[in-house]
Amino acid sequence: MKLSPRNKRIVVEKVISDQEKESDTYLSSFMLEAKAKKQLTEAYIVADTASDCTIQVYPGDMIVVEGNMVEESKGSNFSFLTVKENFVVGVLKE
Numbered sequence: 497m498k499l500s501p502r503n504k505r506i507v508v509e510k511v512i513s514d515q516e517k518e519s520d521t522y523l524s525s526f527m528l529e530a531k532a533k534k535q536l537t538e539a540y541i542v543a544d545t546a547s548d549c550t551i552q553v554y555p556g557d558m559i560v561v562e563g564n565m566v567e568e569s570k571g572s573n574f575s576f577l578t579v580k581e582n583f584v585v586g587v588l589k590e
Contacts, residue, residue, distance in 0.1 A: 499576045501546040508540035538563035558588040
């Protein structure tokens with residue numbers, strides 16, 4: 497099942513930290529630093545964006561968002577994470 501977002505929302509997927517799975521050194525250090533500082537921001541991968549989004553993020557981009565603003569929509573056979581575009585702090589690039 498696929499969610500087609502509306503109303504300036506972005507569908508995201510949680511980035512798995514290196515403690516959960518081996519991953520890129522840059523990402524690992526970002527996630528560990530964020531947890532050490534107990535920041536409220538988290539990294540996510542963009543899965544899809546609403547057509548009315550005004551920020552330039554694309555599927556596959558890694559974004560930093562205010563973690564407490566990510567919403568989960570669940571059903572018996574689906575689960576999606578979404579965030580409104582105004583809670584995106586930035587795009588992570590190497």
